[in-house]
Amino acid sequence: TKEKCYRKEFITVFGSPVDENPTVVIMDAAFKALGLDWIYNAFEVYPQDLETAVQSIKALHMKGANCTIPHKVAVMKYLDHISDAASIIGAVNTVYLKDGETYGENSDGKGFTKALEEDQIPITGKNYVLLGAGGAAKAIAVELALAGAGRITVVNRSRGRGEELVELLLSKTPVKADFVLWDHSYELPADTDVLINSTSIGLYPDTSSPDLVYDSLRPQMVVCDVIPNPPQTPFLTEAQNRGCHTLNGCAMLVNQGAINIKLWTGLDAPRDIMKAALLKEFQ
Ligand code: NDP
Known part of the structure; x- marks a missing residue:
């Protein structure tokens, strides 16, 4: 019999304020379409707690995280690696964990x-x-x-x-x-x-x-x-x-999410499904 795994992969967005961040809508739609039983949830993180929050990615073996206002710049000093483009931009909106190390990317x-x-x-x-x-x-x-x-x-x-x-x-x-x-x-x-x-x-x-x-x-x-x-x-x-x-801005947002999904799962994201979910949300 196949060994069961009851643990779900977890991805988060760190921000403050973060309650109104709609990224979960496109991520839920994408995970469902890809047949992944993964969870995406926003975490309210205050600036003074950002370092601990970033350390939790490693400690909890999360696949990764998004960073939004006001953490996109500050997060960089807590990561092991930063992509060339993200260092030129001077901001990171996506973190992924690979071989136990954190990588910062900017997919905006x-x-x-x-x-x-x-x-x-x-x-x-x-x-x-x-x-x-x-x-x-x-x-x-x-x-x-x-x-x-x-x-x-x-x-x-x-x-x-x-x-x-x-x-x-x-x-x-x-x-x-x-x-x-x-x-x-x-x-x-x-x-x-x-x-x-x-x-x-x-x-x-x-x-x-x-x-x-x-x-x-x-x-x-x-x-x-x-x-x-x-x-x-x-x-x-x-x-x-x-x-x-x-x-429109939804095209950018969905494609940014699709790039992140590729980084976190290795899979090609279902962009049309993600776009439809976002448009429905903003109707
Ligand atoms: P920032 O606060 O960093 O920058 C805002 C920019 O808008 C500044 O250049 C500011 O000018 C200018 N601005 C604001 N109000 C006015 C105004 N009334 N007249 C003229 N210029 C103005 O914000 P972000 O760059 O982080 O975000 C900008 C927008 O981009 C947001 O609405 C956000 O929702 C959207 N966004 C969309 C994404 C997507 O995937 N679709 C991804 C990321 C962001 P000044 O320098 O003079 O203050």
Whole structure:
């Protein structure tokens, strides 16, 4: 007779606040579809307890963890290994355990480039306009740059963060990059290939849109939003009204989750099922 295992594999997200983090929805859907009796649950972790929380991954033989606000940067000092991209970005959102050691990865930006790939949107040599310079913007910009993007124009409200991101791209990646201070309604350069909102503008319950000259959008431009909730932001609707192909924040979130599942289970994630579960949740 087959030996029974009553122990379930466990994966967590460390954050604070973390109660409203929807990642469990896509993970549950994925585990079910893959036939894995695994558990994903959020843990409220305060900054002063992060080290103990990370040690628990090893102590409890967990497969891994996600890190979210405010732990993405602080977690790095407690890990055994950090991927090249995550060290350039300076933040880790995913931890996995391999041969008893912890590895840090950042799948936020990779989730974004994977979502572009999924829609057959080429990256090499293309011109990007990136609204925002926070954590999400940084991860996206670094992955686009490492994937061969031609030029990234960072448009940000505060000069310090914007210039810092451009400096990082120029010093650590081969991409061309420039900064525009966002103190006016921004008009897109006509040679823009892809426009990305990576600010938190439009995140539920906010219904506003980035301050742009929307008539500078051309139908051949691809327009992306990182906001997963609501999936259809007023920003994306503006772009669609001008004939642009759009990509919403759910695509990025699901692809990021799919990359994590591969790291934790070694299996290819059921992305369509995960996407459907997330859209249902945000209905
Ligand atoms: P940060 O706080 O690190 O950065 C926020 C950015 O938005 C900054 O550049 C900030 O500018 C800018 N910003 C905020 N409000 C305004 C405004 N009213 N006008 C102009 N600029 C503004 O946040 P994150 O980068 O971590 O997250 C940003 C968004 O990305 C969140 O809504 C989050 O939900 C989403 N996200 C989505 C993911 C996905 O998988 N779909 C993954 C990760 C994040 P300034 O520097 O001037 O303050």
